[in-house]
Amino acid sequence: MRKEFLMIPGPxxxxxxxxxxxxxxxxxxxxxxxxxxxEEVTEGLKNFFSTKNHVYILTASGTGAMEAGIVNVLSPGDxxxxxxxxxxxxxxxxxxxxxxxxVEKMESDFGEPLKYxxxxxxxxxxxxxxxxxxxxxHNESSTGMMNDxxxxxxxxxxxxxxxxxxxxxxxxxxxxxxxxxxxxxxxxASQKVxxxxxxxxxxxxxxxxxxxxxxxxxxxxxxxxxxxxxxxxIGQTPFTPAVPQVVALRKALExxxxxxxxxxxxxxxxxxxxxxxxxxxxxLELLIKEEQLASRTVTAIKAPEDLDINQLRSTMRENYGVExxxxxxxxxxxxxxxxxxxxxxxxxxxxxxxxxxxxxLEQNQEVELGSGVKAAQQTIMQxx
Amino acid sequence: MRKEFLMIPGPxxxxxxxxxxxxxxxxxxxxxxxxxxxEEVTEGLKNFFSTKNHVYILTASGTGAMEAGIVNVLSPGDxxxxxxxxxxxxxxxxxxxxxxxxVEKMESDFGEPLKYxxxxxxxxxxxxxxxxxxxxxHNESSTGMMNDxxxxxxxxxxxxxxxxxxxxxxxxxxxxxxxxxxxxxxxxASQKVxxxxxxxxxxxxxxxxxxxxxxxxxxxxxxxxxxxxxxxxIGQTPFTPAVPQVVALRKALExxxxxxxxxxxxxxxxxxxxxxxxxxxxxLELLIKEEQLASRTVTAIKAPEDLDINQLRSTMRENYGVExxxxxxxxxxxxxxxxxxxxxxxxxxxxxxxxxxxxxLEQNQEVELGSGVKAAQQTIMQxx
Numbered sequence: 001m002r003k004e005f006l007m008i009p010g011p012x013x014x015x016x017x018x019x020x021x022x023x024x025x026x027x028x029x030x031x032x033x034x035x036x037x038x039e040e041v042t043e044g045l046k047n048f049f050s051t052k053n054h055v056y057i058l059t060a061s062g063t064g065a066m067e068a069g070i071v072n073v074l075s076p077g078d079x080x081x082x083x084x085x086x087x088x089x090x091x092x093x094x095x096x097x098x099x100x101x102x103v104e105k106m107e108s109d110f111g112e113p114l115k116y117x118x119x120x121x122x123x124x125x126x127x128x129x130x131x132x133x134x135x136x137x138h139n140e141s142s143t144g145m146m147n148d149x150x151x152x153x154x155x156x157x158x159x160x161x162x163x164x165x166x167x168x169x170x171x172x173x174x175x176x177x178x179x180x181x182x183x184x185x186x187x188x189a190s191q192k193v194x195x196x197x198x199x200x201x202x203x204x205x206x207x208x209x210x211x212x213x214x215x216x217x218x219x220x221x222x223x224x225x226x227x228x229x230x231x232x233x234i235g236q237t238p239f240t241p242a243v244p245q246v247v248a249l250r251k252a253l254e255x256x257x258x259x260x261x262x263x264x265x266x267x268x269x270x271x272x273x274x275x276x277x278x279x280x281x282x283x284l285e286l287l288i289k290e291e292q293l294a295s296r297t298v299t300a301i302k303a304p305e306d307l308d309i310n311q312l313r314s315t316m317r318e319n320y321g322v323e324x325x326x327x328x329x330x331x332x333x334x335x336x337x338x339x340x341x342x343x344x345x346x347x348x349x350x351x352x353x354x355x356x357x358x359x360x361l362e363q364n365q366e367v368e369l370g371s372g373v374k375a376a377q378q379t380i381m382q383x384x
Numbered sequence: 385m386r387k388e389f390l391m392i393p394g395p396x397x398x399x400x401x402x403x404x405x406x407x408x409x410x411x412x413x414x415x416x417x418x419x420x421x422x423e424e425v426t427e428g429l430k431n432f433f434s435t436k437n438h439v440y441i442l443t444a445s446g447t448g449a450m451e452a453g454i455v456n457v458l459s460p461g462d463x464x465x466x467x468x469x470x471x472x473x474x475x476x477x478x479x480x481x482x483x484x485x486x487v488e489k490m491e492s493d494f495g496e497p498l499k500y501x502x503x504x505x506x507x508x509x510x511x512x513x514x515x516x517x518x519x520x521x522h523n524e525s526s527t528g529m530m531n532d533x534x535x536x537x538x539x540x541x542x543x544x545x546x547x548x549x550x551x552x553x554x555x556x557x558x559x560x561x562x563x564x565x566x567x568x569x570x571x572x573a574s575q576k577v578x579x580x581x582x583x584x585x586x587x588x589x590x591x592x593x594x595x596x597x598x599x600x601x602x603x604x605x606x607x608x609x610x611x612x613x614x615x616x617x618i619g620q621t622p623f624t625p626a627v628p629q630v631v632a633l634r635k636a637l638e639x640x641x642x643x644x645x646x647x648x649x650x651x652x653x654x655x656x657x658x659x660x661x662x663x664x665x666x667x668l669e670l671l672i673k674e675e676q677l678a679s680r681t682v683t684a685i686k687a688p689e690d691l692d693i694n695q696l697r698s699t700m701r702e703n704y705g706v707e708x709x710x711x712x713x714x715x716x717x718x719x720x721x722x723x724x725x726x727x728x729x730x731x732x733x734x735x736x737x738x739x740x741x742x743x744x745l746e747q748n749q750e751v752e753l754g755s756g757v758k759a760a761q762q763t764i765m766q767x768x
Contacts, residue, residue: 026581219484
């Protein structure tokens with residue numbers, strides 16, 4: 001037996017108080033008790049999203065929320081610009097294409113910044129306002145880059161198109177003011193910053209996006225947000241929800257706000273900085289070199305050429321109980337990733353760095369044991 | 385405080401051993417531990433479905449599985465016959481239409497048998513084999529009628545169309561041999577006979593349906609079964625699954641098979657017969673009079689004209705802790721329903737009948753206290 005450290009970009013370790021809620025006996029999802037719960041967690045989610053928009057709860061993975069965020073507001077043939085610099089950016093484009101949108105991909109290499117200037121030009125040229133939406137991933141967990149959605153929002157300001165943002169692995173870990181940035185569709189999932197198990201995802205919809213819904217004609221049924229709204233009005237969901245997760249959500253929101261939003265942001269910043277310092281001290285290379293562009297919730301690390309990533313991961317898992325992620329998409333052979341969101345705290349990152357050092361040594365890499373840990377310790381102490 | 389009896393057509397009471405599994409710490413869904421779990425529960429589900437077909441696991445309500453069962457095997461414009469005699473039959477038609485199928489509705493009144501003969505005629509006339517699929521609900525929980533899917537399957541025998549069956553509220557409670565009846569798509573959900581919480585649904589796909597998938601062109605992404613298959617091949621799901629429910633599923637299947645399939649069928653039959661006898665003894669009217677046509681998992685009861693159904697339900701809930709369901713769709717003003725599937729056992733039905741008697745009396749209905757209970761007791765003893 002050993003203690004397990006789940007340090008992938010989600011699911012994150014579930015808080016024990018939330019775990020306990022998962023074993024609440026299931027009750028009628030069409031009764032007064034559920035109505036009260038649904039209304040309470042919806043208010044909490046609006047607060048979590050920093051929005052006055054309605055936030056809808058779906059029984060689905062985050063990808064279900066991505067699909068809901070697209071198929072409800074667009075029609076086949078609609079021109080969509082997909083800003084892409086990683087695997088999840090591609091996913092938003094792929095969903096849009098699957099439902100018949102005419103997608104223009106503005107691609108950067110994995111780990112390179114988005115093409116903000118190109119988008120600005122393209123929107124300025126679009127005098128007939130053909131472009132209906134921009135899709136973008138805020139936190140590209142495949143590369144560990146955080147995209148500048150505030151800047152995208154400013155670029156979009158004079159154009160009527162919608163902005164659809166996947167904040168699955170970031171919402172709640174850093175400031176992301178949905179209303180201030182005029183985000184039309186914002187979506188996230190339960191198993192990330194909220195420290196919950198997977199099973200639910202959430203979508204906020206602006207007034208403008210809601211207006212688009214009225215004429216949008218992409219096919220949908222299970223993910224119909226209009227149907228979710230109709231049932232919300234009577235305190236229900238259209239289809240049987242994952243009741244344990246909805247109960248757990250109440251506790252997750254309570255824990256989030258009891259920590260204090262700013263404190264959660266700060267904790268994510270500390271853990272991020274500590275890991276970054278450690279990686280450098282160990283002598284490894286960060287995929288995202290510029291700190292300002294780096295994700296606060298997941299860090300991708302370049303593997304030395306002679307390192308077997310799968311072997312590294314299984315050594316960390318089997319010998320030290322630390323579960324990290326491999327690279328994603330194009331980067332699967334050259335990087336590995338450490339998730340540090342939600343249920344990951346300062347001492348978890350110390351454990352992860354120590355395990356990484358030992359596993360590297362076991363693979364005959366040159367590492368000074370404790371070097372990374374010391375750098376992480378110093379960062380944590382400085383930022384206290 | 386009072387003890388709660390959840391007697392709606394699902395979710396059903398979760399078995400305590402399964403509830404405990406729900407609080408298993410979440411682990412990496414892309415690691416060896418999940419692979420082993422996924423393979424084990426998939427084998428168990430194939431056994432549960434009585435099929436050699438692959439059974440796919442989706443993180444979604446049953447309606448998500450309905451959608452998956454349609455959009456993966458059909459194309460827009462495809463001619464589909466929807467056999468309808470209740471709210472869920474309508475739902476299958478509505479999903480098909482939402483994705484562009486050309487749906488012929490063969491409707492019977494709510495609570496009337498399906499139009500088997502009409503279907504037989506229609507298929508015989510279809511010499512050009514234009515009809516691509518038949519959709520049908522096995523157990524129409526909106527009315528408490530169980531449709532004769534074996535008969536539909538025989539009728540379909542000489543026609544190449546697919547048969548897509550919703551067995552959400554029946555699979556596992558009565559014999560439903562998927563392979564023997566040549567069911568192409570069969571789907572169910574976790575919160576029914578398996579005594580699990582909601583959050584997962586399951587779809588089996590025949591060789592013929594799998595062949596249709598290759599050319600099917602309805603839009604889909606989240607519910608793509610081809611993607612689920614690709615990821616199954618490496619021991620994963622394409623998107624983050626509701627891990628607690630997948631863990632709980634292992635226990636649910638273990639409990640199901642440890643009871644013995646035939647014993648589970650028998651228990652459902654006993655509870656069904658006991659409730660029916662009780663309803664008659666109380667002097668109420670069953671919606672489905674003919675026993676052979678009646679559902680073994682949910683019973684709809686006609687409300688006396690002067691009975692306020694909402695008041696009856698809230699009295700049962702508030703005074704006796706027994707949660708029953710109202711009528712559904714067209715029947716919402718005239719019937720109420722008692723669910724008796726999955727986690728409902730003999731003594732639960734006794735409690736429900738006793739609560740019903742008392743609540744009726746409190747609403748000034750003529751009832752002899754104990755009359756229904758006695759009839760239920762007698763049935764239970766006779767069937768031991």
